[in-house]
Amino acid sequence: MPPSVILPKNWPQDITFLTALHIPPPLTSTSLKVPPPTNLPIIKPPPTPNPLVRITPITTPSHPANGQSGLFALRPLPPSSFIIFYLGTLHPSSTTDPASNYDLSLDRDLDLSIDATYCGNEARFINDYRGIRPEGPNAEFRDCLVETSKGKFERRIGVFVLSAGKAGKRSNGIAKGSEIVVSYGKGFWNARTGNESEDQHQGDGS
Numbered sequence: 001m002p003p004s005v006i007l008p009k010n011w012p013q014d015i016t017f018l019t020a021l022h023i024p025p026p027l028t029s030t031s032l033k034v035p036p037p038t039n040l041p042i043i044k045p046p047p048t049p050n051p052l053v054r055i056t057p058i059t060t061p062s063h064p065a066n067g068q069s070g071l072f073a074l075r076p077l078p079p080s081s082f083i084i085f086y087l088g089t090l091h092p093s094s095t096t097d098p099a100s101n102y103d104l105s106l107d108r109d110l111d112l113s114i115d116a117t118y119c120g121n122e123a124r125f126i127n128d129y130r131g132i133r134p135e136g137p138n139a140e141f142r143d144c145l146v147e148t149s150k151g152k153f154e155r156r157i158g159v160f161v162l163s164a165g166k167a168g169k170r171s172n173g174i175a176k177g178s179e180i181v182v183s184y185g186k187g188f189w190n191a192r193t194g195n196e197s198e199d200q201h202q203g204d205g206s
């Protein structure tokens with residue numbers, strides 16, 4: 001991280017803040033290059049810290065992640081809008097640490113995942129909707145692209161506000177002050193309650 005980078009409020013001291021994906025050797029960004037044309041949205045990297053969100057310690061006893069943190073909207077976020085990239089360490093999915101609570105599959109065909117246990121950005125604080133928002137998630141992970149140089153694109157995972165259709169007809173997106181929640185997928189929770197029947201990664205399934 002360049003020394004001039006301003007850390008987001010409430011960023012933990014023991015986690016490295018990233019402004020770009022961490023790609024340790026032998027992987028290179030070539031693994032993420034996508035030849036055009038593609039139908040994925042092209043996202044311009046947002047400023048850091050991300051002005052749309054805030055990491056907030058959870059102190060409500062009834063919140064299932066009480067004592068941890070969550071990610072909250074600092075302003076109204078319209079349906080389908082991009083919020084933030086999911087950053088962390090890129091690694092082959094075959095090396096996924098089954099105990100990681102911050103691992104997200106980037107692409108099954110490319111066999112790549114992103115783990116934000118030791119380094120990441122604000123997106124690592126997004127909680128699962130279960131026990132928090134009875135209506136369901138208000139955001140989701142989506143595949144997208146970033147233009148790294150003129151005409152060159154790389155794969156990323158972004159967090160997007162649910163579309164009005166998915167969130168219900170009257171959805172206005174995410175209100176200022178609301179917690180941003182996704183679905184980690186049943187597999188995430190099954191793996192943690194000893195049910196191995198649906199062993200998927202965070203973000204798969206619902």
Ligand SMILES: C[S@@+](CC[C@H](N)C(=O)[O-])C[C@H]1O[C@@H](n2cnc3c(N)ncnc32)[C@H](O)[C@@H]1O
Nearest residue numbers: 064065068069101102124125126127128129130
């Ligand atoms: C990706 S982290 C989310 C950020 C985490 N709350 C933190 O402060 O670092 C995933 C972990 O958050 C907690 N968590 C997220 N959503 C939860 C929920 N709906 N109920 C209980 N714990 C949750 C669990 O400990 C889970 O392993």
